[in-house]
Amino acid sequence: MSKFLKKTLTLIAGTDDLASIGISMPRPRIRPRPLKQLTERELIQKESEIGAQLFGIVPEGHHRQFFNLDRNTWIWYEEWVDPTTKKRQESTIRYEIHANGVLKAQEGARYNFLEGQELINFVTAVQIYYERVMREVYHRDPATGQRHPAFAPSSAV
Amino acid sequence: MGNSFNESREFVPAGFTGLSENTVDKEPTYMPSYAQRYPHAVNTAPLAQEIQPAPTQRPQVEKMRKDREIAAHITLIGDRIRVTREQTTSGVAEYGQRAA
Numbered sequence: 666m667s668k669f670l671k672k673t674l675t676l677i678a679g680t681d682d683l684a685s686i687g688i689s690m691p692r693p694r695i696r697p698r699p700l701k702q703l704t705e706r707e708l709i710q711k712e713s714e715i716g717a718q719l720f721g722i723v724p725e726g727h728h729r730q731f732f733n734l735d736r737n738t739w740i741w742y743e744e745w746v747d748p749t750t751k752k753r754q755e756s757t758i759r760y761e762i763h764a765n766g767v768l769k770a771q772e773g774a775r776y777n778f779l780e781g782q783e784l785i786n787f788v789t790a791v792q793i794y795y796e797r798v799m800r801e802v803y804h805r806d807p808a809t810g811q812r813h814p815a816f817a818p819s820s821a822v
Numbered sequence: 823m824g825n826s827f828n829e830s831r832e833f834v835p836a837g838f839t840g841l842s843e844n845t846v847d848k849e850p851t852y853m854p855s856y857a858q859r860y861p862h863a864v865n866t867a868p869l870a871q872e873i874q875p876a877p878t879q880r881p882q883v884e885k886m887r888k889d890r891e892i893a894a895h896i897t898l899i900g901d902r903i904r905v906t907r908e909q910t911t912s913g914v915a916e917y918g919q920r921a922a
Binding site: 702703704705708709712733735736737738739762763764765766767778780784788791792795798799803805810 | 886890896904907910
């Protein structure tokens with residue numbers, strides 16, 4: 666119902682509480698939007714929700730994001746409140762994929778190429794991220810990139 | 823020790839300095855072409871090191887090869903995600919989200 670109609674009824678009835686005098690305001694109909702297009706940012710956000718789960722349980726009070734930003738960039742972001750100082754802390758790590766390795770860039774101009782167990786962990790996380798994102802967000806077969814009935818949403822996403 | 827020049831102002835590569843001309847006379851047949859270019863620098867040990875990588879360098883080469891493979895693999899994944907996103911946002915894929 667339009668604001669104009671509601672205001673008119675309020676003026677006629679002399680009260681804002683239309684329900685108390687038996688006038689019910691119809692609720693606006695929410696039309697389902699089954700094929701609403703998501704923006705790239707919204708898609709990344711959905712991917713990030715999966716990415717945050719890849720490294721175990723996120724500690725209480727922490728907020729974590731891990732997502733693929735573009736072809737050659739992956740982001741780890743975490744924020745939390747320091748229990749002693751009660752100040753909000755945050756950390757952002759950027760992983761840049763170069764031809765000769767994975768460069769880890771942190772605050773304070775700290776750069777180093779991943780190696781050893783850290784590199785293995787990162788590759789594993791990326792692989793799982795891809796598999797889960799393709800299935801759960803895009804409903805595609807990770808191996809072929811094609812839509813697959815087995816990964817189709819049952820009802821709502 | 824870096825490269826340098828001998829008394830005759832001839833270039834002498836690093837690791838080959840300090841040898842007398844007599845060294846050439848004593849080993850005239852050893853690596854003749856190299857000896858002609860660097861007559862004051864005939865010494866088998868440093869030359870062998872320069873031509874053939876030391877065994878300790880091979881794991882590093884192998885590591886670099888693996889790192890390149892890993893980087894290519896992750897780039898491929900990133901590219902697939904990018905393409906999928908583009909198809910989704912452009913409506914090629916029938917990705918849907920139902921309103922609550």
